[in-house]
Amino acid sequence: MNLRWIAVAGFVMVSSPSVLFAQPGAFGGGYGPALKVVPPPQAFATSEDHYKYLLAQAKGGTKHTITSVPRWDGLWVTAGNTHMDIFIDPPGFKGKVRPGVLTPPYEKAYTERWRQQTELGEVQYDRLTHCEPVGYPRFLLEPYSHEFINLPQESYLINDFGPSIRRVYINQEHKNVYGTHSWFGDTIGFWDGQKLITNTKYLLPADFTRWSPMTSNQFESVETWELKKYPDGVERLEVQVTFYDRYAFVKPVNAVYAWRRGTDLEKAGHRVQHWECETSNNDVFDKGTTTSKLPGEQGFKDARGSTLFPDLPGQSRDPIYNTTLPGEKK
């Protein structure tokens, strides 16, 4: 491919948002060589069996120290995934639900969900509209900025929404003293050389993303994280994932997700600012569509207004510009 054709391709992409939206799984895709799914070496009945097999293969895993544990710190942004390949054929809004991937009730629900997306332009349930957390597995698809901090006993996988922090407990067993499931569940892991292998379970049921099927409270995963280097200086943090869900999937499904270093963001001065839904999200589902509350309307949340204590000095959340919108308490 010569320079002219790359420039033309870039121009077409920039100038054709409707075309781009036909690629819901893109999420920064196109950086480096095409992502390839690496399925597990054999079929496993449960995520736990899969994880234990990999642990045995790694002979109990690598015991890293603070000086040997792989360093992935810094800022990262999404660099594509194969997520929609699992469910839609061909991937994109013109594709159809792949038959036989989901169990009958989940396939029926997803077929309706996909109809809503393609015909109405949105699904009728998107948990972020309701200020529910990102959780897992949606964490893998969040497009903002990420950080990955590895320590010998624990890894922290961070997204700036929420905050969304996944904790990976290295060389430990699952624990669930709360006796329930949660948005990020419980993740254990071990190192196999430079690869981080994880097992996540005890998750709440959710929507994977707005374009994806619903998942059940039996959704679990095994992940293999690895920093990979390719020709031309391309560096990607990739995670090969097998998802298990005995209620939703006919058999376990596989996908790969990737991130690249966010050097452009770092140069632009970006530092992660955790944000949350309660003060900044004005999305509501009204008359069959998602819409936003506007200033002055009942229920509008003013992200840069004052706190619940406006009579105290210094309670504005906009201390530099001190702007005021209609409907704020004086």
Place this chain on the structure above:
Amino acid sequence: MKTALRVPLVALIASCLMSAVAVAHHSFAMFDRSVEKVATGTVVRWQFNSPHSWLYINVKNPDGTETLWSFEGSAPPQLLQRGVTGSSFEPGSTVTVSYCPMKDGRPAGGLGWVRLANGKFLNPADGGCDGSDKAIEKWKGWMAAGYTSSTDALKAK
């Protein structure tokens, strides 16, 4: 082509893909993306917050009153890569914006491009409207001819 050029170009294309695809916190079904309009007003607030930024401007009505308009843009991590920061649109300054209006007629829309008082254009758009260089070039011609709506400009063709 030299390898040194290939990677940055691919990265550029990838980041363009991200800017339009990956940033959506919700669908854009509330906006009528078949219509683009422009409005000029005074900045009340540039809310550079995730998951979506919002630009609030007061726009003068024909009867002399003012209406507060709200325009939804992209998230800060995406905007920073386009040179848009939390101080790009200062309260009190005059801006002209392109937008795709709310389908329900309320004074709001998906934000396209923004022209500053000094004539500089910025692209804070999310998927709700088109703020690309192509859209800016198109609108430069339309605005010079006095149009404020893509519908009118296209009809005149």
